[in-house]
Amino acid sequence: MAETISSEYYRAEIAALNDEIKDLSERLEKSTQPKIHDKYDPFDNPTEYKGFSGDYSVIEPRITEPGYKIPLTPDYEERSSLTHWYGWGATCVLLRTLLALAVTFILTFAAYAAIKLVSPDISKEVRRSYIENSSILVGINSITLTVINVITSVIGMKRAGIRLSSVLRTRDLGANSIFQYCLIGSGIWYVSTCAVKGLAVLLRSVGMSIAFSPVDQYISRGLNLAVFAMYTCLLAPITEELFFRGMLLRVFSKASQRFAVYASALFFGLMHGNLPQFILAFLMGLFLGHITLKHGSIIPAAGVHIFVNSLSLMSEILRRQLRGTDFAVEMVLIVFAVVGLLLLVILRISDRIPRTTPEQHCRGTSTAAGSVMFVITVTVLLLRIIYALFRQSI
Structure with missing residues (x-):
């Protein structure tokens, strides 16, 4: 009996040793095999959202x-390919801006000509005033x-081979997250507004001025708010998110996802064409880019964008249309801002914008600066903001 138990015990020990030897052999074989990078995560960055890029x-x-090692800095072919795509993105931004200006000019001129044809006796100043103070201009822009x-x-x-379904397919998003994101968005908007007001005081000390928001001119001129609200609170957020985050x-x-967040936010800010909205749009763009990466979809960003634009418009209307509501509106906005900023701090502690590896760092801003179209687009849009700033000060 003892001999039987002893032989079974030894056979079990030998089997266990054989399994361990096999496991070690497989590990050794894998370690000696050339490494193959994951083409969807080639830089092995655990902070990035896999599958998005x-x-x-x-x-x-x-x-x-097998065995290919990513160099610290990209070689000529890789750099050329990256600058091509950075340039393509910038080209789309510039194309969007120039088309908008050109089509708006053509349609406005057509409206002006139509009024002249219908009412030839009306003076040039009256025609211009009618177009500017009716819903025609805001309708054309929208x-x-x-x-x-x-x-x-x-x-x-x-x-770029991006499918519409891929920018709408959302992961890990609930009503609670959307609610928190909207509060964070309101906090960013309120802080940005305060920063712009402080900047306005500083600029006035040197003889310059800035217009705070296009909302002011639309309300003060009595334009059709329904048309403006439809675009500002629904159409603009959805289509802008499709363009910038989608x-x-x-x-x-x-x-690099980090570079993408900052670069898209930069163009989002520059696209607005004036300093106050640049500040808000850039800061908001960082947040919207982050949650788009996190959830893989433009839906949460579009929801926040709709909420913030609606909050901005409604607060301005209440201040102008209902006398004595300034204090109440301000208190509500401050509460929203405080709660939103606290939620933003919590979010940043648990979930930050992806960091970059040294290899990714060398393929971000420095590589984009080598794209002629990227540099041209940034320069043109920046000059547009500077021109608007000096024009308002004259």
Whole structure:
């Protein structure tokens, strides 16, 4: 009996040793095999949101070759491919801006000519005043920007191989998250507004001035608020998110998601064409870009964008239309801002914008600066803001 137990025990020990030897052999074999990078996470960055940036083998085909090591700085072919995509994203931004200006000018001129044809006896000043103080101009702007946002988004997405379903497919998003994001958005908006007011005081001390918001001129001129509200609170948020977070963020995220967040936020701010809205749009763009990465969809960003624009418009209307409501409105906004900023701090502690590896850092801003179209677009939009600033001061 003792001999039987002893032999069974030894056989079990030998079997266990054989399994351990097999396991060690497999590990050794794997360790000696050339490493193959994951083409959807080639830089092995655990802070990034996997699957958002797309297939990096489109940029660097050698990434799928066994044993290929990503160099610290990109070689000529890889850099050229990256600058091509950075330039393409910037081209879409510039195309959007120029098309909007051109089409708006043409339609406004057509409206002016139509009024002249119908009422030839009306003076030039009266025709101009009618167009500016009716819903014609805001209607032209709303329709033009909505259509052009969609067209340039589709062009950019088609060229980059981005499917519409991929920018709408949302993960890990609930009503509670949307509510928190809206409060955070209100906090960013309120702080940005306070910063702009402080900047306005500083600029006035040197003889310059800035217009706070286009909302002021639309309300004060008695334009059709329904048309303006429809665009500002619904059409603009949806179509702008489709362009900036649906298309541009993905185009810029091929090598670094962090760079994509900052670059898309920069263009989002510059696109607004004036200093006050640049400050708000840039800061808001950072947050909207982050939650788009996190959830893989433009839906949460569009929801926040709609809420913030609606809050901004409603607060301005209440202040202007209901006398004595300034204090109450301000208190509500302050409460929203405080709660939102606290939630933002909590979010930043638990979930930050992705960091970059040294290899990704060398493929971000420094590489984008080598794209002629990227530099041209930033320069043109920046000069537009500077021109608007000096024009308001004259």
